[in-house]
Each structure stands twice: as C-alpha cells, then as structure tokens.
Amino acid sequence: MARPTLEILAYEPTPLGLLCLRRRELPGAPGTSVTEITLDHEFLMSSHLTASEEALARVALDLHPGRDLDVLVGGLGLGYTAHAALASPRVARVEVVEFLPQVIDWLTRGLVPLSGALRADPRLVVVRGDVYARLLAPPSRTHDLVLIDVDHSPDEPLSRGATGPAAGFHGDAGLACAKRHLAPGGVLAVWSSVEHSPFVDALRRVFASVRAEPVTIVNDLIDEEQTDWLFFASD
Numbered sequence: 609m610a611r612p613t614l615e616i617l618a619y620e621p622t623p624l625g626l627l628c629l630r631r632r633e634l635p636g637a638p639g640t641s642v643t644e645i646t647l648d649h650e651f652l653m654s655s656h657l658t659a660s661e662e663a664l665a666r667v668a669l670d671l672h673p674g675r676d677l678d679v680l681v682g683g684l685g686l687g688y689t690a691h692a693a694l695a696s697p698r699v700a701r702v703e704v705v706e707f708l709p710q711v712i713d714w715l716t717r718g719l720v721p722l723s724g725a726l727r728a729d730p731r732l733v734v735v736r737g738d739v740y741a742r743l744l745a746p747p748s749r750t751h752d753l754v755l756i757d758v759d760h761s762p763d764e765p766l767s768r769g770a771t772g773p774a775a776g777f778h779g780d781a782g783l784a785c786a787k788r789h790l791a792p793g794g795v796l797a798v799w800s801s802v803e804h805s806p807f808v809d810a811l812r813r814v815f816a817s818v819r820a821e822p823v824t825i826v827n828d829l830i831d832e833e834q835t836d837w838l839f840f841a842s843d
Contacts, residue, residue, distance in 0.1 A: 613632065613633045613641075614630060614631075614632040614633075615630065615631045615632070616628065616629075616630050617629040617630060617631055617643075617714075617719050618710065618714060618719065620710055622708050622710055623708075624647060624707075624708065624766055625647050625648035626647070626648050626649070627645070627646075627647055627708065627710055627711075628645065628646045628647075628649070629643070629644075629645055629714055629719060629720070630643070630644050630645075630646070631643050631644075632644065634656070642654050642655050642656040643655040643686060643719075643720060643721055644656075645685065645686065647766070652685075653685050653686055654686075655686055655688075655720075655721050657825065657827060658686075658688040659823055659825050660799060660823040660825075660836035660838065661685070661688040661689045661692070661757055661799065662688050662689065662691075662692040663692075663821075663823050663838060664689050664692075664755050664757055664797050664799050664838050665679075665681075665689050665690075665692035665693040665696075665753075665755055665797075666692055667797070667821060667838060667840060668753045668755060668795045668797040668840060669693070669696050669698065669699070669753070671795050671819075671840060671842060672752055672753060672793060672794070672795050672842075673793075674698070674752055674793060675698045675700075676698070676700040677696075677698050677699045677700060677701075677752040677753060678700060678701045678703075678749075678750075678751045678752050678753075678791070679693045679699055679701065679702045679703070679751060679752065679753040679754075679755065680703050680705065680739075680751040680753070680754045680755070680789070681693065681702060681703070681704045681705070681755045681757070682704075682705055682739030682740070682743075682754070682755065682756040682757065682758050683704075683705075683706065683707075683739065683756070683757045683758040684704050684706035684711050684712065684715065684734060685711070685757065686720050686721065686722065687715065687720055687722040687723075687726050688722065689755055689757050689799075690702050690704050690726060690732065691722050691725060691726060693753070693755065694726075694729050694731060694732060699731065700731060701731050701733070702729075702731055702732050702733070703733045703734075703735065703751075704732070704733070704734045704735070705735055705736075705737045705738070705739040705742060706734060706735070706736060706737075707736075707737070707738055707739070707758075709736050712734055712736060715727065715734065739756065739758065740758070740776070740777045740782075742789075743777065743782075743785060743786040743789055744776060744777065744782060744785045744786070745785075746788070747788050747789045750788075750789055750790060750791040750794065751789055751790060751791060751794060752790075752791050752793070752794050752795070753794065753795050753797065754786065754789060754790060754794070754795070754796045754797070755797045755799075756796075756797065756798045756799065757798075757799040759800075760800070760801045760802075761800040761801050761802045761804055762778040762798075762800060762804045762806070762807040763804065764801075778807050778810065779810055780810050780813050780814060783796075783810055783811060783814040783815075783841075784814050787814060787815065787843075790842075793842070793843075794842060795840060795841070795842045796811075796815070796840070796841045796842070797838060797839065797840050797841075798838070798839045799836065799837075799838060800836065800837045800838075800839065801836055801837070802837060803820065803822070803837050804837070804839075807839060808820050808839060811839060811841045814841070815841035815842060815843055816842070816843045817841065817842050817843065818839070818840070818841045819839070819840040819841075820837060820838070820839050820840075821837070821838045821839075821840070822835045822836070822837055822838075823835065823836050823837070823838060
C-alpha cells in the first residue's frame with residue numbers, strides 16, 4: 609500500500625516563528641488532500657475543519673439585518689472566514705487585514721484551496737497590517753461587521769508574550785476603541801479555541817448585546833470532539 613503523501617508548499621521564517629504551509633493526504637482516505645498551516649511545528653488550521661471559521665461570518669451576518677454590508681476581517685489564514693462572508697449577496701465589500709505578508713503571498717500564488725474563488729471576487733480587498741493596531745486607532749472608516757480570527761484565545765495570542773496591540777484589544781479599553789469602528793447596528797465577532805468568561809464580561813461592559821456560541825464538531829483526524837467558541841457583540 610502506498611504511503612500517504614506530504615507536500616511542503618512553503619516553509620519560511622516570520623516574526624511569529626517558522627511558518628509552514630503543507631498539503632497532505634488524509635490517512636484512511638486515499639486521494640483526499642487537505643491543506644494545513646503550522647507555526648513552529650504546531651498545528652494552526654486545516655482546510656478539513658472549517659466549521660467554526662465559517663460560522664464566525666455566517667452568524668454575524670444573521671445578526672445584522674442590513675444590505676450592502678462592509679465587512680472587516682482580521683486574519684486571512686486559509687480564507688474560509690472571508691469566503692463565508694462573500695457568500696452572502698448582502699455583502700458589498702470584504703477587507704481582510706493580514707499581519708504576515710507570506711500568507712498574502714500564498715493567496716496571490718494560488719497555493720491555498722480557495723485562492724481562485726477569493727481572487728476572482730471583486731468585493732475582496734486584502735491588505736498587510738496589524739488588525740489590532742488598526743482597531744485601537746481612530747477609525748478612518750466604519751464597518752458593519754468586524755470579524756476577528758487571529759489568536760488561539762484572548763489569553764493565548766499567536767505572538768507569544770504579546771505586549772503590543774494584541775495585549776490591549778481584549779480588555780474594556782481595547783473593546784471600546786474597536787467599537788468606534790462599527791457603523792450603527794454593527795457587529796463585532798471574535799473566534800476563540802476556548803470559552804473565556806473574562807472576555808465575555810468585558811464585552812458586556814462595553815456592548816449592550818453579547819452572545820457566546822459554541823461550535824462543536826467531531827475531529828476525525830484525532831477521533832475526538834472539539835469545541836471552538838464564537839463571541840458576538842453589538843448595540
């Protein structure tokens with residue numbers, strides 16, 4: 609029997625650590641390939657398990673009744689949050705702010721599964737930047753939805769030992785700054801790998817309406833259930 613294949617598509621140093629984009633065949637499913645990102649050899653995300661990333665956009669859209677929506681996405685990753693937002697005909701514009709130029713380059717070079725669909729949609733704008741720094745600064749424009757999928761959780765930033773904008777976003781002052789970037793009726797949505805009551809409490813001190821929603825799936829790669837958490841806030 610042929611052994612499952614593993615292809616390294618990109619492997620490069622970044623300010624956050626060694627970043628790897630790889631494609632591999634799923635064990636037990638010959639011919640089925642998944643694309644994955646690791647950072648310093650630790651798993652980050654996979655094209656095989658995207659339910660919570662897509663739900664971040666879908667639920668936020670359900671919470672906003674408007675049309676011609678302007679969406680800001682923090683973190684490009686493999687593109688599933690942005691793609692889910694673009695799936696709605698009510699969305700007029702999606703701007704993605706990505707910290708790592710290498711990740712943007714993967715999209716440009718067509719290395720990720722959604723590259724073709726994302727690059728073909730004229731509503732999508734991808735820019736290099738720090739979404740936390742942007743949200744803590746005075747807004748140059750406002751957005752109907754702000755979707756943040758950057759860190760593992762409020763207590764576990766991707767940049768270990770973060771002391772910059774990432775460290776200030778999840779508290780009362782940071783959330784109050786982020787709120788200024790929302791248009792009237794706007795929704796802030798934040799992804800986390802764990803439930804986080806202190807973050808929910810901070811959201812409730814800043815926003816009138818707060819919702820925490822678990823997304824549970826069976827991770828068939830390890831044959832275990834896993835639950836990610838989505839936090840939504842609006843006035």
